């Protein structure tokens with residue numbers, strides 16, 4: 308997992324500022340249309356405080372630390388009050404607020420292009436799957452963006468369209484994580500967090516030889532190190548999302564890298580770079596063509612398995628190690 312600098316995200320938000328302003332206005336208007344008479348006094352007070360939040364033009368652009376303060380000041384939802392024959396109604400205040408904010412529509416319309424611009428196309432937790440999920444829509448199949456809410460939308464519905472509260476991820480990680488809090492900060496202004504991911508992959512010393520001797524990818528053994536990753540609830544990243552097991556199913560990617568490491572030795576790479584100098588590829592572009600994936604940590608979110616591929620390509624000497 309690797310963070311993205313808040314300033315980069317802000318510059319992209321700037322390009323969408325009219326759309327984001329319209330989202331805030333629409334949410335504000337619809338929140339006021341909620342029939343508050345059906346709720347308890349505590350819920351009405353809560354709803355009023357949520358409406359008040361949306362009077363701030365920049366509410367959807369609040370940074371992670373500002374969101375933290377707002378979350379503490381606003382507090383949790385009051386106890387539910389809508390019952391039918393002693394059973395809680397399916398639709399409670401949290402759902403009315405989420406509906407007014409239009410999260411479901413934004414997920415289908417605005418968020419895909421917004422996150423494409425930021426450069427997130429693979430799960431920010433496992434880096435092994437895309438952030439889209441296919442769903443049935445009548446007779447059609449739609450591709451829908453999967454988004455995890457850092458602060459869950461059921462507990463903090465007023466944050467469900469706040470842009471810095473949205474973490475694109477794959478469907479399996481979203482289901483497995485559910486509302487468990489994650490200490491990982493996808494958006495940060497801490498420069499040290501945007502240059503290096505806090506987990507890495509290696510293959511064991513004997514893996515390369517064993518594979519070259521047998522040509523059987525199953526003889527490759529992946530080592531996954533997540534010791535620097537903050538816990539997900541009470542679990543390690545590995546036990547929360549089974550990252551190693553998922554990557555173990557893709558050993559053929561590593562088998563190709565081992566073969567490439569035999570073909571693309573330094574002298575052959577020099578010849579190729581010289582022969583195709585007209586393409587004006589920089590070193591990273593050139594390395595990317597060879598390994599078939601991104602080579603820089605900051606690009607991990609752009610493609611599944613990029614982290615494993617770049618780590619093992621470096622270990623095999625196919626690309627240069629980061630100093």
Ligand SMILES: [Zn+2]
Nearest residue numbers: 430433477480
């Ligand atoms: Zn995932």
